[in-house]
Amino acid sequence: MSNFHVVVLGFLIGIVGTGTGGAMTFFLRKPSKRFLSTILGFAGGLMLSVVTFDLLPHAFETGGLNVGMLGLIAGVLIVVFFEDILPDKERINNYLKEGIIMGFAIAIHNFPEGLAVGSGFMASSSFGLSIALVIALHDIPEGIAMATPLSIGGVTPFKNVMYAILAGIPTGLGAIAGVYMGEISPFFIALNLGIAGGAMLYVTCGEMIPESRDLYRGRISVFGMIAGIISGIIITRVL
Template structure:
């Protein structure tokens, strides 16, 4: 696999996966608060499940418990700093748009080590790289959907949602390029990055997405959505 081809494949994985999640908002013109609450619950559950049962276990396996935990703390602190900068800088007073921006940052952090995994996989064999790319594409769809949902609630148009989610997927291609160029990159570096990505996703999901899902609609739909999302993430992790 050439460097250029690996980068192209990595970029397509991120762009298609998250972009399709953003494009889904084209089909929801005037959804109810109940619908959005359930949708955000499902997306939050999917992300929690993937982080807990896929992303972090790989980080623990590759870099060890201590290094992965350090990564989790770094990721959470970085996103909390972005959160404060957005709030203090007056980027937006719309909490839903702020949430979408933060989630986009977290997804971008997540996509870089995923790209590393794709690039490293292709360095072993084309079949391994292709299988990793397929799994990550499936993983990226709910992340793009989770990012686009609060943006859509905040009034962002479907077209801009697609643009923003596509931009969040670009680091996958950069990560794939780095993975191919470095080849024998330290496993501790990859594990640390996976931990950072996991910490960032946990911060946004637990600190923003879940509370917002509950605030949009006070019923139980968001809780049921989260449970369904977690089950869906377990199935994806188990069989893909």
């Protein structure tokens, strides 16, 4: 596969993956608080699982524990700073803020994923394709995690898809870097993965899961979260 095709594939992975997750909001037509609580809990559990069992372990394996933890702490601090400069007026804005921060974290995360795709194809086409498939599947729940709070906050389905697509574009940019830079520094990849993991961990634990409980006080949000964690384990371990 030529370098041009690898770059195009990198963009398609990010756009289709996160865009598909964002497109789920087309099916949300005046949903009940019970349903939204379940979906938000599921998205939170899914992201918690992916971050814990896939993203951070990969960062530790790539650059070592110290580099991964440095990125994780930096990711948390970046989100805290980013959160403080966003307006915090009404509850609906909290959901919008949550979706924006999650989109920011996903965009950071997608760049090193693109690096992995580009570097994988430089090794062999079969290896590159396997990495591309896994990343595309991983991007779908990330799009869901970003789109759900935005949808609750009042963002239209069309805009939700557009925002999800924008968050996926860095995958293509990472693929360009992976192809043309040849050998990518493990330190750089691990640091970026750690930053993305820390950012997502903060938003998931501090915003998504608590607010899923606030939306509906029954057990359904907990069941949704557990289902999300199980789904994340399947995605990270089976694929």
